[in-house]
Amino acid sequence: MSTRRTPRDELAEATPHGRLYLRRLIRRQLGLSMLALVAFGGFLGSLPLALYLLPGLQDVDVLGVPLPVLLVVLPPYPVFVAFGWLYARRAAALEDAFRELVEPVE
Amino acid sequence: MIALAAILAVTGATVGLGVYGVRLARTTSDLFVASRAVSAWWNAAAISGEYLSAASFLGIAGLQMKMGSGALWLPLGFTAGYLALLLFVAAPLRRFGAYTISDFAEARLRSRGLRRLSAAIVLLIGGFYLVPQLKGAGLALGEVIGAPYWVGVVTVGGVVALNVALGGMRGITYVQAFQYWVKTFAIALPACLLLIHLGGLPERAAMFGREFPQAPAGGLRVTLDAPQPVTFPEAGTVVADGVRVAATAGEERVLPAGEVVVPAGMAVPVAEGTDAQRGEEWARPISRTGDASPVFVYSLLLATFLGTMGLPHILVRFYTNRDGPAARRTTVRVLGLLGCFYAFPAVYGALGRVLVPELYLTGDTDTVVLRLPEAAWPGPAGELLGALVAAGAFAAFLSTASGLLVSLAGTISYDLARTRGPAVRRRRFRLAALGAMVVPAALALGARGLDISVLVGWAFALAASTFCPLLLLGIWWDGLTARGAAAGLLSGAVCATAAIFTGLVFELEHRSLDAVLTQPAIVSVPVAFAVMAGVSLLGPRGHRPPDAELLALHAPEGLGLGLEEAVAPAR
Numbered sequence: 224m225s226t227r228r229t230p231r232d233e234l235a236e237a238t239p240h241g242r243l244y245l246r247r248l249i250r251r252q253l254g255l256s257m258l259a260l261v262a263f264g265g266f267l268g269s270l271p272l273a274l275y276l277l278p279g280l281q282d283v284d285v286l287g288v289p290l291p292v293l294l295v296v297l298p299p300y301p302v303f304v305a306f307g308w309l310y311a312r313r314a315a316a317l318e319d320a321f322r323e324l325v326e327p328v329e
Numbered sequence: 330m331i332a333l334a335a336i337l338a339v340t341g342a343t344v345g346l347g348v349y350g351v352r353l354a355r356t357t358s359d360l361f362v363a364s365r366a367v368s369a370w371w372n373a374a375a376i377s378g379e380y381l382s383a384a385s386f387l388g389i390a391g392l393q394m395k396m397g398s399g400a401l402w403l404p405l406g407f408t409a410g411y412l413a414l415l416l417f418v419a420a421p422l423r424r425f426g427a428y429t430i431s432d433f434a435e436a437r438l439r440s441r442g443l444r445r446l447s448a449a450i451v452l453l454i455g456g457f458y459l460v461p462q463l464k465g466a467g468l469a470l471g472e473v474i475g476a477p478y479w480v481g482v483v484t485v486g487g488v489v490a491l492n493v494a495l496g497g498m499r500g501i502t503y504v505q506a507f508q509y510w511v512k513t514f515a516i517a518l519p520a521c522l523l524l525i526h527l528g529g530l531p532e533r534a535a536m537f538g539r540e541f542p543q544a545p546a547g548g549l550r551v552t553l554d555a556p557q558p559v560t561f562p563e564a565g566t567v568v569a570d571g572v573r574v575a576a577t578a579g580e581e582r583v584l585p586a587g588e589v590v591v592p593a594g595m596a597v598p599v600a601e602g603t604d605a606q607r608g609e610e611w612a613r614p615i616s617r618t619g620d621a622s623p624v625f626v627y628s629l630l631l632a633t634f635l636g637t638m639g640l641p642h643i644l645v646r647f648y649t650n651r652d653g654p655a656a657r658r659t660t661v662r663v664l665g666l667l668g669c670f671y672a673f674p675a676v677y678g679a680l681g682r683v684l685v686p687e688l689y690l691t692g693d694t695d696t697v698v699l700r701l702p703e704a705a706w707p708g709p710a711g712e713l714l715g716a717l718v719a720a721g722a723f724a725a726f727l728s729t730a731s732g733l734l735v736s737l738a739g740t741i742s743y744d745l746a747r748t749r750g751p752a753v754r755r756r757r758f759r760l761a762a763l764g765a766m767v768v769p770a771a772l773a774l775g776a777r778g779l780d781i782s783v784l785v786g787w788a789f790a791l792a793a794s795t796f797c798p799l800l801l802l803g804i805w806w807d808g809l810t811a812r813g814a815a816a817g818l819l820s821g822a823v824c825a826t827a828a829i830f831t832g833l834v835f836e837l838e839h840r841s842l843d844a845v846l847t848q849p850a851i852v853s854v855p856v857a858f859a860v861m862a863g864v865s866l867l868g869p870r871g872h873r874p875p876d877a878e879l880l881a882l883h884a885p886e887g888l889g890l891g892l893e894e895a896v897a898p899a900r
Contacts, residue, residue: 231888234880249883253805256416263416267409267634271402271626275615287530289537295401295614296675300668303408307415307661314420315654318885326888 230325248321255317259310266302270294331712332473335720339511343727344492346504367502367649373662375502376646378509380407380663381670382458382729383465386512386722388781389671391695393678394688395603395780397611399621400678403782404671406630406789408664410637413797415660418638420653421804421882424891428645429736430796431744437803437878440811446818448744450795451641453822454788455737456769458640461784462730463773465695469722472699482773485723489730490766493738494759502649508728513670515721519702519714520676526705532683538608541596542686549591551687558583559598559690562605567591567598589690600692602778611682625848629786632850636789639796641740642732652886677701695781698722738762786848787829794821794853798861804882810865817861824853 233241274280274291283290367375385407392400427433431451435444463482470481534540541562553569561576568574570587576598584598591597599605615621637643650656681688681697684704688694699722702714741761742754776784795818802809802817828849884890 231890234884234888234890237877245879245883248885249805249879252883259416260413263409263412267405267630268627271615271623271630274613275617275623278613278616281609281613287533289612291614292398292401292612292675295398295405297672299405300408300664300671303412303668304661304665307412307664310416311654311657311661314657318654322885322887 229327234325244325248317251317251321252314255310255313259306259313263306266306267299270299332716332719335716336470336473336723339720339723340488340727343504343508343724343731344488346507369650369655369658369662371502371506372646372649372655372659373666374506374509375649376505376643376659376663377666377670378505378507378512379642379646379728379732380667381509381512381725382785383462383722383725384781384785385670385674386516386725387465387468387695387698388461388785389674390677390681390698392780392782393675394681394697395694397606397621398614399616399626400782401614401675402626402629403633403786404667404674406633407637408667408671409630409634410789411660411663411667413634414638414643415657415664417804418644418800419647419656419660422644422800423647423650423656424653424884424886425878425882426648428648429739429744430639430641430644430799431740433803434799434814438809438811438814440815443811443815443818444744446815447796447799448740450791450818450822451740451744452737452765453826454639454792454795455641455733455740455765456772457788457791458785459730459733459737459766459769460773460776461781462726462733463770464776464779464784465722465781466726466730467773467777468693468696469699469719469726472696473719478777479774482770485726485730486766486770486773489727489734490763493731493734494762505646505728505732508724509666509670511724512721513666515717515724516670516673516677516698519718520673522714523676523680523701523705527680530679530683534608535683536608536679537612540608541605542682542689544591544593544595544597544686546593548593549589549597549687549690551589551591551690553584553586553589553691555586556583557586557691558601560601560603560605561596561598563596565592565595567595591690597686597689599689602692603689603694605689624851628848628851631854632786632790632793632848634793635797635850635854636791636793638800639792640788641736642729645736654886674698680705692778734762734765737765741765783847787825790829790848790850790853791822791825793850794825794857797854798858802858802861802865806862807879808865809861810868812868813861813863813865816864817857820860821853821857824856825849828853 230241230244234244235241274294280290280294285293385404389400389403392403422433425433425436427436429451431444431447434447435441463486466485467478467481470476470484471478530536532543535542558581560581561578564576564578564580566573566575567584568590569584570589572585574582574584576582582598596605610616613621615623615626647656647659650659677698681694681701685697685700688697688700698718699715702718703711705711706714738758738761741764742757746757798817798821799814803814829847832847832849880890
């Protein structure tokens, strides 16, 4: 029916215009993943460094266990899940935005 | 005997469910069946079930007991690997519809040769990963029925190979999900009961203070099967096979086979390959000296963070997700499920230092999880809980070894051979399943002295140095060429294996160099990335992926642009 070409059609036909849309999507997704990577790497990477630079923490007892041991065993896991959950939500939102962009509901 | 019954029950249930499931799914491949309606929770439990191996169940606690709290970085890395998978691989690869890394390599870069190269690396990684599973099985069966080490290796290797050859365990989602809960229950319940029973942590001086692990009141009696070189951390006298052996602090002696008696309160002599550590040193997750050096810790984290995505038996599981976003949801749940499991091995490693110090003398610290319940509760209660952990350990060997062997046999029969009819393929798959078990089993027989976690660490290092750059660059960079990919795969694989074998052959005195050699990821991963990208940029322009391939990887569902929706009308 409609003769107007949406960006979706341009994507499907791989026109130069469609290419542009695709590159932009990939760049955005990659940007989000890299951001999450840097944040996560900062979190996980700083844990050994902090324990290395602060050997005095070893003398702090929590529940009868030296604090560094406890810090490595328990708290990182919930943080991992939180990172994953936030990322998955943002990535899905990016995809929703892309869908709206290339195929606007009129 | 309860333990043997429990092991037989788990094995029987696994084999039975596998065979029954295959009968149900005779006509269609389970991967397609599962792809229809497996929820994210089931999928996540199945992925976790296949992932939690002997290294997680036995190895972490064993390595922690032997080398100290530095081993606790392992489970963190094992879990963090799924975050890397989530950020860069899960959704695009699911959309691309590639089951295996070899499929991906061929489809993305249009090179048959690259498929073969990937297949060869799959065999290398899978083989490295199978060895520690079999080692765990040999130790566990020895613990439970007192059989020699080789009996367990051969028995479990044979059962797994036959089961896979007969068609069991071919990606049965529900069986693997069941295994996850068996393993988590089996490690969590005894750990919680141990902590309640002991009312906290006993003998804190040996755990976190100035003391070495000591023989308990009443003395320590251990039987050695073979002469054992040991180091005495403190001066003392033990009775070995009826002969008094006196040694000064730091002295090395060889104890003859037979019963060794260590008098009460004396620091337990440690087997070759173990450093005696005082509690305060042992409890440090990272330290300037010793095994937990920063180079080692960071290299280990890097290997596990980037290596998980390259394990051959894991990626295939993601295909049972409905679409890209479902793959992401599944991965987030995997992070949670693994976290639930990994809170517990540390309990065994810590308590083992005090309750079963004889493992320092025999060197079999990998059996600490199996030994601990009976050491804490002599009597029926300990026996019952011991049976539970033995069953969990067997669930770990069976699920991981079967998943690996399915990948290996599939790789040998499909990727490395020319395609023929389905009957020929099926027969070839069976032969490959039996054949692919032979080399790892032989290696496992010779690898008794190596820690399970160290062996698994190599598989991760190798995966991180080969398939991780291939996946990341292949998915996110359209400039990757087949030539670049091949060069990167080769240099990463050579770099990692060469380092590992050098470290194995030469006992190096230099700590940080030793750390890089036993855990080479910190060097080999950047090398692989650099070679892969460099050769792609400098070499002749290869096959530029048409937009259709990038679309297949990245286009959101619902637009009719993806591979599986291409035929469906858009609106």
